[in-house]
Amino acid sequence: MRVRTGALTSTVGRVPNEYRYGAWAGGADPMEPPYDVRQALDDIGDDVLSGMSPREALNRLLRRGSNGRDGLDSLRRQAMERARQLRKSGRLDGTLDKVKELLEQAVEEEKRALFPIPDDSARMAEAELDTLPHDTARAVRELAEYQWRSAEARETYQQIQDMLRSEVLDAQFNGMKQAMQNATPEDFARIREMMSALNDMLDADARGEHTPEDFAEFMENYGDFFPENPANLDELVDQLARRAAAAQQLMQSLTPEQREEMANLMAQAMGQAGLADEMARLQAGLQSARPDLPWNGRVRMDGEQGMGYSDATGAIAELADLDQLGELLDQNYPGASLDDIDEELIERALGRAAVDDMAQLRRIERELREQGYLQRGSEGLRLSPRALRRLGGTALKRVFAMVESRGRGSHDVHDAGAAGEITGASREWRFGDEQPLDVVRSLRNTVLRTGGTDLQMAAEDFEVVETERRSSTAIALLVDMSYSMELRGTWGEAKTTALALHSLVTTKYPQDAIEIIGFSDYARVMTPNALVEHDWDRVQGTNLQHGLMLARRHLDKHRGADPMIIVITDGEPTAHLAADGFADFAWPPTPQTLAATLAEVERCTRRGATINVFMLDDDPRLVAFMQELGRRNGGRVFQPKRGALGEYVVEDYLERRRGRPRAS
Structure with missing residues (x-):
């Protein structure tokens, strides 16, 4: 552009x-142009038609990704793999090992310097070195006042103190290790000033007295200590608290002996630099500011090489990020949302490519809502009417991929009806007419009435197009929603068939009236949305009697229409409404249940309704009952092969409209 x-x-x-x-x-x-979410919507539709709820289908899409981008599952696997690599990267006691190594080196260098000296002071110094405590921290502390004869030994011993200070400060303030090289007393004084100012700012924030101006002044004075350049105190606290919590977990993950040695070494090193009090104060302030972080608990690291205190702290902080990210990516908690997953957390843990993948997933979910395909209600996401129309169309395409339409042949009554083929004639418009206007003839009437001088149309000028009105059909589609439908894997096919027939009737034959009735222990009228979102109650019962009762009510609302009942089921009736109005369930079915169901069949038959049954199982009891139903009603009983239910039901409806019943 x-x-x-x-x-x-x-x-x-x-x-x-x-x-x-x-x-x-x-x-x-x-x-x-608007982001194209049609493929994502079709992917969701495929899963919904296979039996999932919209929420489950959207979650599955987000988990597997779309348009070549990784989904939540792939990102979660990356997080788990990175965590596995971190746990194999080293041991947590590397600093202790390094201190012991330097201590032994300093002692050996000192002994070599003492050996050629003949006086008693050299022998006493050797004895002092030979009787050093086995505890590393105590040995280092006892040597703090030792008068070194070897310059190399003195320098090696000083490396212990310098290393400990740099490791501790770098663990808390990322990047400090480089700044601590060749640090002078003035450098330590400035670090102490920074920590004091930081602690004062945290205290003020805890009292509710902190201001953005305070933070700006702090960063102006000490911003060089924070290369991440936090924008406010919250960001700074988040960075520092994550590392402080990781450092505390590191200490808890050491053995008691190692923990005591390490704590004593750090206290001695920080005390000599005058930083011990401010460091302890900072640790307490950060824990108070972010109690939600994992301050307690042990971390398992299985590597072979020892890690420095700072590196180990960074690894534990990253592991905490990965654990948190894994939980968020799993989305397996109440109210889970992609908005919960922090972009900075993803980038820290998995890199920029993962951020782009997450942005794609968020965009899919957002665009599905903004373009009107998903709606968020009190019970979560649901498909909008627009999405349901597309879903119904998808279901219908599935069906017509297996069956060829053989024409629309229907019994027509010529009149200016509400639907049908245009006859070529027209008539004057009457109040309440819904037929399309005949624009040419309406304008012609205006010209003739006004003489072509003042073309202001009046109601008397309008004419409507005359169409053929087809006789209508009232269809009650009964869909078995008992738990056995899910267990046998037939629920998705039944749902697809119901949505396909509903889409066909409402879009191609609007003069017909269709109602979907779901039945299990009880029966209820189902909108397409309710059918799509149906979740399993896991109740027992196949109450066909109640379903036929509701079917008669629907047919009674359309007395002038040709009545038609379609039943999709995989089981014989095992429940009926008792005298008290509650469902009475029994298996095997009782004579009362069978009698109550057949009595309802007789009522539908007297009403003139044909009942066509599509069986999804070949159980002999089911077959025997449905054959008896067909004998009493005169309807037909089908047993379509797996995957052909939609073809059978839709073609049966079309043949019924053509007046040529399909052979059972």
């Missing part, structure tokens, strides 16, 4: 209002 970026001043010999054009650089392309 190229846009005008500026105007040039008009001069002599130059065309006025000349403009330069260049690539758009003002953010998102304002002319970009």
Whole structure:
């Protein structure tokens, strides 16, 4: 896209209002078409038609990804793999090992320097070195006042203190290790000033007295200690608290002996630098500010090489991020949302590519809502009427992929009805007419009435197109929703068939009236949305009697229509409404249940309704009962093969409208 970026001043010999054009650089392309979510919607539709709820189908899409991008499951696997690698990266006691190594080196260097010295003081010094405690921290502390004869030994011993200070400070303030190289007393004084100012700011925030100006002043004075450049105190606290919590977990993960040695070494090193009190104060302030972080617990690290205190702290902090990210990516908690997953957390844990993958998933979910395919209600996400129309169309395409339409042949009554083929004639418009206007003839009437001078149309000018009105059909579609439908894997096919027939009737034959009735222990009228979102109650009972009762009520609302009942089931009736109005369940079915169901069949038959049954199982008891139902009603009983239910039901409806019943 190229846009005008500026105007040039008009001069002599130059065309006025000349403009330069260049690539758009003002953010998102304002002319970009809406994001195409049709493939994502179709993926959701496929899962819904297979028996899932919209929420489950959307979750599955988000888990597997779309348009070549990783989904939540892939991101979660990446997080788990990264966590596995971290746990194999090293041991947590590397700093202790390094201190012991330096201590032994310093002692050996000192002994080599003492050996050629003949006086008694050298022998006493050797004895002092030989009787050092086995506890590393105590040995280091006892050597703090030792008068070294070897310059190399003194320097090696000093490395212990320098290393401990840099490790502890770098563990708390990421990046401090490099700054601590060749640190002077003035450097330590400034670090102490920074920590004191930081602690004062945390205390003020705890009292509710902190202001953005305080943070700006702090960053102006000490911003060089924080290369991440936090934008406010909350970001700074988040960075510091994560590492402080990781450092505390590190200490708890050591053995009691190692923990005591490490604590004593750090206290000695920080005390010599005058930082011990401020460090303890900072630890308490951060824990108070972020009690939600994992401050307690042991972390298992299985690597072979020892890790420095700072590196181990960073690894534990990253593991905490990965654990949190894994839980968020799992989305297996009440009210879970992609908005819960922090972009900075993803980037820290998995890198920029993972952020882009998550942005794609968020965009799919957002666009499905903004483009009107998903609606969020009190019970979560649900498909909108627009999405249901597309879903019904998808179901119908599935069915017609297996069956060819053989024409629309129907018994027509010529009249200016509400639907049908145009006859070529028209008539005057009457109040309440819903037929389309005949625009040409209406304008002609206006011209003739006004003489062509003042073309203001009046009601008397309007004419409507005359159409053929087809005789209508009232269809009651009864769908078995008992638990056995899910167990046998037939629920998805039944749902697809119901949505396909509903879409066919409402879009191609609007003069017909269809109602979907679901039945298990009780029966109830189901909207397409309710059918799509149906979740399993896991109740027992196949109450066909109640379903037929509701079917008769629907047919009674359309007395002038041809009545038709379609039953989809995989089991014989095992429940009926007792005298008290409650469902009476028994298996095997009792004579009372069978009698009550057949009595309802007789009522439907007297009403003139044909009952066609589509059986999804070949149980002999089911077959025997449905054959008896067909004998009493005169309807037909089908046993379609797996995957052909939609073809059978839709073609049966079309044949019924043509007046040529399909052979059972």
